[in-house]
Amino acid sequence: MRQVRVAVVDDQPLFVSGMQMLIESQPDLQFAGSAGTGRGGVDLVAREAPDVVLMDIRMPVMDGIEATRLIVASGSATRVIVLTTFQRDEAVFRAIRTGASGFITKDATPEFILAAIGTVHAGQSVLAPAATFDLVKRYATPRVDAGRPLEVAIAALTPREREIFLLVARGLSNAEIASAAFVSEATSKTHIRSILSKLGLQSRIQVVVFAYENGLLEY
Template sequence: MIRVAVADDQPLFCSGLQMLIESQRDLAFAGAASDGREALDLVRAERPDVILMDIRMPVMDGIAATTELRRLPDPPRIVVLTTFDRDEAVAAALRAGADGFLLKDATPDFILAAVRTVHEGHAVIAPKSTSELFRSLARRRPEAIDALSVREKEVFLLAARGLSNTDIGRTAFIAEATVKSHIRSILAKLGLVSRVQLVAFAYENGLVR
C-alpha cells in the first residue's frame, strides 16, 4: 500500500486528490496540509511514502518545504504541483530535491501513474520544457563521474535511462536494497539530491540520450 499525502492551500483541490487516491486499492490517503509548515508536521506524524505538494502556499512554500523534507533521515518521494510548466519555481523545487513535478491540470490517470512511478524510484516530469529544465538543473562536471566505483557507474547509467530500483536490481543482479544504497552514494558523490537531478546530469553531460 502506497501512503500518499497532499499539501495545497486550496481545499477543493485537496478534496479532489483525496477522493482520487482513496478510489485506488493500492493507495491510501495519509492526510492533507494547507501550507509547507503543516506539510512538515504531517510527514513527521504520518510518514507518507509520497507527498504531492503545491509550490505556492502561505507560511512556507513548497520549495522551502521540499528543502526541509530532504533533511529528514527517510524523506517521502516529493512531487511538486504547479500551474505553469515554464516556471523558475519548478526548477527551484527540483533543485531543492523534489522527485518530479506535475501540472495541476494533469489528468487523474496521469497523477495516479506519477504517484506509482516515483514510489518505484523513477523521476517524473510533466510533458513540455523537459530539455530546458534539464539544462537548468544539470551541473556540467563530467569529471565527477570518475569518483564513482565501477558498480556505481553501472547503476548510475541504468537510473539515468529511467529504470526503477527494482529493474536496476534485476538488470545488475543485485538486491533492491543495494541499489538504493548505491543511488544514495552516487547522489552524494555527484553533489545531487534527487533522481531528477541525476537524470539531468547524465542528459546534459551527454552520458545518455
C-alpha cells in the same frame, strides 16, 4: 499488499478534496492527511510519514520548495511530487534540485496522477527526459570548473556504477538501463540506489542536474 500512503499539501481546499476522493477511490492507496501551508506539510510528513506527498509550489507561510528541502534534509523516506500550473517554471526546477522526485501539472488527468504516485513510490521519477533536459538547460548553472575529469566528480562510484550513472543521466528508464548494461532490472535498481546514496542525491532527476552542472554530459 500494503497500501501506499499519500498526503496532499495545497492551500486550495477544493483541490485537496478532489485529491482525497481520487486517492480513497483506489484500493492500493490510503489518504494520509493534508495541510494548507508548506510548514504544515513539513509537520504532516514528520507526524504521518506518508510514502508520497503531493506538494503545491506556491503556498502561504512557507512555499513548497522550502518545504521539500526540509523534508529531504530531515532524512524522511517520503517522496515529493510537486504540483504546478506551468511546466517550464524555474520554481519547478528549484524544487527538483532540492530533492523532489518530479512534478505534475494541476490539470493532469486522474489517471496520470495515479500513475505518477505509483511511479514515484517505485523509486522512479515523474518527468519525461525531454522535459527534464529542457528545465536543466533553462535554469541549471554549470560549475565554474565544469568539465573537470569524470573521476573527480563521481570518484566515489565503482566503474559499473559510473556506467549506470551516465545511463540515468541520459534519461533512460530502468528497463532501458538494464538492456544497455546487460543486467537485470533488479540489479540496475540496486546500482541506482547506491549511486544516489554515494553522491548524496535524492532522485534520478537530480542525477541529470548533477551531470549537467559538473560538465559530465551535454543536453
